[in-house]
Amino acid sequence: MENKLKEPFMPPIDRVDGKLKVTGxxxxxxxxxxxxxxxxxxxGSSIAKGIILSMDTKAAENAPGVxxxxxxxxxxxxxxxxxxxxxxxxxxxxxxxxxxxKLIRFSGQPIAIVMADSYERALHAATLIKVNYKKDSFQTNxxxxxxxxxxxxxxxxxxxxxxxxxxxxxxxxxxxxxxxxxIEVHxxxxxxxITVHWETPDKVLVYEKTQSLMDTQEKIMELxxxxxxxxxxxxxxIGGAFGSAFNVWPHAVAALIGAKQxxxxxxxxxxxxxxxxxxxxxxxxxxxxxxxxxxDGKITGINHEAISMTASxxxxxxxxxxxxxxxxxxxxxxxxxxxxxxxxxxxxxxxxPGETTGAYALECAIxxxxxxxxxxxxxxxxxxxxxxxxxxxxxxxxxYLKEAFEIGSEKIGWNDRHPEPRSMPExxxxxxxxxxxxxxxxxxxxxxxxxxxxxxxxxxxxxxxxDMGPGTATAMTKLAAExxxxxxxxxxxxxxxxxxxxxxxxxxxxxxxSLGTTVNNATLSLKKKLFxxxxxxxxxxxxxxxxxxxxxxxxxNGQMMxxxxxxxxxxxxxxxxxxxxDNIEFIExxxxxxxxxxxxxxxxxxxxxxxxxxxxxxxxxEKIVSxxxxxxxxxxxxxxxxxxxxxxxxxxxxxxEEGVVDNRYGRWVNNNFxxxxxxxxxxxxxxxxxxxxxxDPILNPMGSKGIGEVAMVGxxxxxxxxxxxxxxKRIRALPITPDKIx
Numbered sequence: 001m002e003n004k005l006k007e008p009f010m011p012p013i014d015r016v017d018g019k020l021k022v023t024g025x026x027x028x029x030x031x032x033x034x035x036x037x038x039x040x041x042x043x044g045s046s047i048a049k050g051i052i053l054s055m056d057t058k059a060a061e062n063a064p065g066v067x068x069x070x071x072x073x074x075x076x077x078x079x080x081x082x083x084x085x086x087x088x089x090x091x092x093x094x095x096x097x098x099x100x101x102k103l104i105r106f107s108g109q110p111i112a113i114v115m116a117d118s119y120e121r122a123l124h125a126a127t128l129i130k131v132n133y134k135k136d137s138f139q140t141n142x143x144x145x146x147x148x149x150x151x152x153x154x155x156x157x158x159x160x161x162x163x164x165x166x167x168x169x170x171x172x173x174x175x176x177x178x179x180x181x182x183i184e185v186h187x188x189x190x191x192x193x194i195t196v197h198w199e200t201p202d203k204v205l206v207y208e209k210t211q212s213l214m215d216t217q218e219k220i221m222e223l224x225x226x227x228x229x230x231x232x233x234x235x236x237x238i239g240g241a242f243g244s245a246f247n248v249w250p251h252a253v254a255a256l257i258g259a260k261q262x263x264x265x266x267x268x269x270x271x272x273x274x275x276x277x278x279x280x281x282x283x284x285x286x287x288x289x290x291x292x293x294x295x296d297g298k299i300t301g302i303n304h305e306a307i308s309m310t311a312s313x314x315x316x317x318x319x320x321x322x323x324x325x326x327x328x329x330x331x332x333x334x335x336x337x338x339x340x341x342x343x344x345x346x347x348x349x350x351x352x353p354g355e356t357t358g359a360y361a362l363e364c365a366i367x368x369x370x371x372x373x374x375x376x377x378x379x380x381x382x383x384x385x386x387x388x389x390x391x392x393x394x395x396x397x398x399x400y401l402k403e404a405f406e407i408g409s410e411k412i413g414w415n416d417r418h419p420e421p422r423s424m425p426e427x428x429x430x431x432x433x434x435x436x437x438x439x440x441x442x443x444x445x446x447x448x449x450x451x452x453x454x455x456x457x458x459x460x461x462x463x464x465x466x467d468m469g470p471g472t473a474t475a476m477t478k479l480a481a482e483x484x485x486x487x488x489x490x491x492x493x494x495x496x497x498x499x500x501x502x503x504x505x506x507x508x509x510x511x512x513x514s515l516g517t518t519v520n521n522a523t524l525s526l527k528k529k530l531f532x533x534x535x536x537x538x539x540x541x542x543x544x545x546x547x548x549x550x551x552x553x554x555x556x557n558g559q560m561m562x563x564x565x566x567x568x569x570x571x572x573x574x575x576x577x578x579x580x581x582d583n584i585e586f587i588e589x590x591x592x593x594x595x596x597x598x599x600x601x602x603x604x605x606x607x608x609x610x611x612x613x614x615x616x617x618x619x620x621x622e623k624i625v626s627x628x629x630x631x632x633x634x635x636x637x638x639x640x641x642x643x644x645x646x647x648x649x650x651x652x653x654x655x656x657e658e659g660v661v662d663n664r665y666g667r668w669v670n671n672n673f674x675x676x677x678x679x680x681x682x683x684x685x686x687x688x689x690x691x692x693x694x695x696d697p698i699l700n701p702m703g704s705k706g707i708g709e710v711a712m713v714g715x716x717x718x719x720x721x722x723x724x725x726x727x728x729k730r731i732r733a734l735p736i737t738p739d740k741i742x
Contacts, residue, residue, distance in 0.1 A: 002389045010481065012637035013488050015474045017237070017467075026237045030193035031209045034265035037195075038067050039119040040258050041126045042251050042274060043112035045104045048666025049138035049312075049343045052102040052111060059128040060114055065121035069129070070254070071112045075099040076261055079225035091340050092152060095314040097223075098250035099257070104133065105313045106345045107667045108277030113254045115262055119269075119690060137610040138343035141663040142284050142309050151338040152310070156317045160325060162390065169300030171292025175368045177360040179289070180733040183659030184282040184652075185275070186350055187678060188468075190239025192279050193269040194252045196259040203230040204260075208252060210235050210506035213464045213498045219248040220256065236496040238468035242649070243349035244279045247469065251278055266610050276671035280348030281659060282307045283339075285320060287361040297375050297383045302331035302365075306358065308339045310347040310730035315339075323713075324362050325391040326599070327439055328384040333391075340687025343666055348515075349507070352648055352709040356716075359374030360653075360734070363436040363717030368730065376419065377435055377721065378409055389599035396697035397598035398705075400629040401437065404605040407690050408627030411701040412607035420729035429611040431622070432533060432726025438713035442631075442696070442705040444593040445514040448501035451522045452585040455576040457558055459484065461522065462494040465503035465515060469645070470708055471638035475512055476519050478635045479702065485555040486525040486572070501587050512634060514592070515602065517700045522588035527555050528567030529586075530572060533579040534560070539568050598698050602705040603629040604643075606650075612726040617738030619655055621722060625688040628710065631696040632703035639707060643689035646711020651679045653712070654719035656735050 020026040045052075057069045081097050096103070097108050112129055116122035139145045151157070168174055193727070195207040204226070210216040210233065217231045238245065251268055259266035270278060290303040305322040310316045323337035350356075370377040385402065388395050417433040418424050424431040450462035461480060465472060475494040481488040496498065504514040531550050534540070540548045540562055553565050561569035576584070609623040626643050633639045656677035660669040670676045695703025716734060723741070724730050731740050 012476070012635050013474060013478050015471050015638065016477050016493070017473055028193070028237050028239055029195060029209045029235065030191070030267060030269045032195045032207045034195070034197050036264050037264060038115050038117060038264045038266045039122045040093055040113050040115045040255055040266050040268040041119070041122040042110045042254065042268065042270065043114060043126045043129055044108035044274065044277065045111050046103055046107070046131070047133050047135050048107040048135045048140060050104045050135040052104065053134055055112065056130040057112070060125040063121065063128060064123040065117040067115045067117065067264065068258065069112060069114050070099060070258055070261060072099045072102045075257065079222050080223035092310070092312065093315045098253050104173055106277070106311065106343055107665065108274065108345065109364055110250045110254055110278065113258045115258050115461055116264060128646065138666050140195045140342055140344050140661050140666040142286065142307070142342065145340045145342060146307065149340045152315060157337055160333070160335040161500055164301065165303065165332070165334040167332035168290050168292035168303055171300045172295055173369070173372050174290065174292035175365065175372055176288070176290045177368055177732060178363055179287045181285045181357055181360060182734060183284045183661070184350060185659050185676060186242040186244040186280065187275065187676065188240025188242060188244065191270050191272065191275060192245070192249065192251065193267070194255045195265065196255050197265040197266045198260050198263070201724045202226055204256065205232045207234050209238055209241070209245050211238070211468060211507050213239055213466055214502050215246070216248055217498045222598050223253065224256070231498070233498040234496060235466045238466055240252050240591045241468040242351045243353060246505070246507060247280070247348060249716060263531065264457070272673065273671040276659065276668045277345055280346060282350035282357070283316070284349035285357050287320070287358070289361050289365040291365050291369055293369055293373060295373070298374055298379050299328060299330045299384045302330050303334045304362065305336040309329055309342045309344070309347065310339045312341040312343050314346050316347045318349065318357070320354050320358040323355055323358040323439060324427060326360065326389050327386065327437060329386040330384065344661070351646065352440060352713040355709065359438060359714040360434065360716045363714050364720050364732065367434070367721040367724065371538055378405060379415060381405070381437060392599050394597060394599055397595065397600040398631065398694065398696040399601070399603065400692040400694050401603040401605065403630050403692045404603055404627040406626050407692070408605040408607045410603045411625045411688055411690065412609060412623060414607060421725050426611060430726040432610050432612060432722040432724070434608050434718045434720065434722025434725055436606045436714035436718035436721065438606060438710045438715065439601050440706065440710040440713055442513065442600035442602055442699050443508070443510045444517060444700050445504045445510055445519045446592040447504045447515050448587055448589045449515070449518045449522045450501045450587050451526055452583055453526055453572070455573050455581070456584040457486065457490055457573050459486065459491045460494065461491065461519060462500045463503035463515060464498050464500040465511065466506045467495065468506055470642050471635065472506065472511055472515065474638050475635045476515060478520050479516055480523055483520050484526060486558045486679050509709045512704055514701045516634065516702050516704060518588055518590045520701045521590055524658035525588055526584060529584050530560060530575050534570055534575050537570070539570060542568070593699070595698065600696065600699050600705065601692065602707055602710045604710045604714060606715045608722045610719065610722040610726055612723060614727065617741030619736065619741070621683065621685050623653060624685060625690065626711065626715070627690040627692070628707055629692045630710070631694070631699070631705035633691050633693050634702060634704055635665045636691070639691065640689040642708050643711045644687045647687050647715055648679050648684055648709065650712045650715030651683060651719070654716040654734060654736060660733050706735065
């Protein structure tokens with residue numbers, strides 16, 4: 001049950017939750033206060049690997065206000081801890097349950113939770129715990145691990161080959177280069193927090209920072225052996241996550257166990273330094289690209305090999321090399337991906353996972369090849385433009401990257417770029433222009449939406465989804481207003497509660513595609529229900545039309561009217577009144593769309609101008625243009641904000657962000673905002689976010705493709721390429737800091 005969205009009849013709308021956020025009325029997971037609330041503080045391991053021999057918790061337990069201390073020595077294990085993992089799963093894949101054993105797997109691993117009647121008392125008592133360890137040797141240095149640690153094996157690590165793996169070697173023009181990306185940390189403004197209230201021994205209310213209500217609910221059900229209806233998750237607002245809030249992390253499980261053990265509501269908020277150790281990061285990667293081309297610029301072969309890391313106790317993989325298989329028309333491709341288990345906490349998805357990492361290396365290599373060919377980098381990309389997906393051997397559902405190149409290059413003034421490095425001085429500075437392509441998969445999952453239309457003309461839509469900032473409720477409100485034909489101010493989109501009809505996760509650039517399809521179909525169902533109520537009314541009959549069909553009517557401005565005669569109409573409210581109904585209420589469900597005939601991707605063309613001071617190495621972002629093929633843009637205003645946010649993240653990736661671990665101790669060095677640098681307002685110029693805005697005809701009825709991830713994919717490469725153009729120095733290891741310039 002789908003209908004194609006017509007051209008928008010209304011301009012972009014403001015965020016429907018904007019007022020709540022700017023006035024402080026929006027409630028986040030740490031801001032719910034329940035009577036008799038207790039506060040928990042996590043205690044982390046001070047070693048990187050070993051065994052806990054003993055823990056002295058007496059001083060902490062006797063400290064003022066302390067209600068309990070839970071450790072591996074006194075935990076009351078939930079039912080799910082005793083379930084054996086089925087199948088032959090390697091130790092690396094199993095993961096671990098907090099406090100389940102006395103093994104230490106990484107520095108900062110939670111080994112205790114202290115609970116007290118105030119946060120300050122819990123924090124003080126946590127410092128009183130004394131731990132005796134048996135230390136073991138560990139490895140937190142990826143470069144040193146490669147010769148001595150065995151990489152993981154399995155289907156995820158099989159080489160990919162298309163054509164001749166040695167084709168690049170025989171090409172007249174070729175380059176080989178290695179690119180390095182350090183650990184990067186999500187660092188959203190909102191700290192990870194959870195508030196737990198066990199209403200009965202087998203019924204729990206949880207306010208949790210999560211990007212997936214359904215997955216969180218399911219995990220808690222499994223851990224504690226609970227029924228679905230007895231696990232209530234609420235996440236009304238998220239203050240940023242970027243991928244860090246998909247997992248039910250150890251601190252959240254500890255809070256659930258702790259609240260149950262002391263029989264009081266419990267709140268746990270991680271500190272900023274704990275965020276570095278406990279809720280994931282983008283893993284370090286070392287990538288080698290070998291690429292060859294004919295003198296005219298036609299690329300004949302590419303090899304892309306990537307090395308990355310995971311935790312010693314659980315496997316994390318991402319598609320780092322996948323971009324090189326499909327972004328360009330290259331007949332001969334070889335990719336290899338290996339990850340090494342390290343004695344660090346688990347990496348996780350970070351905005352544009354895999355593609356952001358891989359596109360940095362690929363798009364820098366393309367720029368290096370263009371320089372070797374003495375060819376314009378944009379011309380080289382257009383010459384090797386792929387019109388079909390060579391990896392999957394099928395057409396694209398839509399691809400308007402050429403159009404993105406065109407509008408982006410025109411806006412940045414690419415034609416005024418002098419090709420030679422160091423050829424464009426501006427006063428004491430050197431100007432440089434660079435570009436990078438971005439790509440991210442488009443997909444559509446299943447979702448349910450509850451719809452309730454009342455006689456006063458108002459529409460309530462409900463779905464158990466969360467929103468970490470893109471403006472999901474806003475986009476769904478505008479979409480419903482356009483497809484149902486009423487004003488946005490008559491629509492309420494309710495979300496953030498697991499008791500609502502099951503929704504989709506917030507992430508992977510699939511929320512609008514998935515949830516939007518269900519909203520679109522819900523409004524179509526609602527229109528059909530209204531039509532059935534009044535199709536036999538005389539008002540819709542003419543001399544030539546007696547048997548009115550659904551396609552004979554249109555729905556606009558809260559009215560159903562004949563397409564051929566708009567004077568023959570009834571308001572939605574009158575339709576309900578004539579049928580003797582107060583409301584129409586139902587649940588709309590759509591299944592996921594497994595697109596086997598087409599490949600669907602969103603694309604971006606990032607163009608930047610930088611100024612580099614040759615004496616100090618200081619880099620200033622002077623101008624940024626990101627042109628995006630995201631299909632139909634549902635709400636332009638919030639869509640532009642998504643692109644701007646991704647670009648700001650890309651500035652951080654390119655110029656500032658670097659997680660540093662002291663490999664002597666396996667311990668984070670810069671786990672704070674003083675030492676881990678992220679862009680501030682002064683680092684960010686005006687960002688032009690432009691859209692091709694042509695519908696994708698296959699993926700969903702709106703014609704949209706996700707844009708949240710592609711906003712960042714390829715951007716860091718654009719900056720690196722611009723720095724090379726400005727200075728003639730090729731910096732292949734991120735971040736590009738002044739010391740590397742001079």
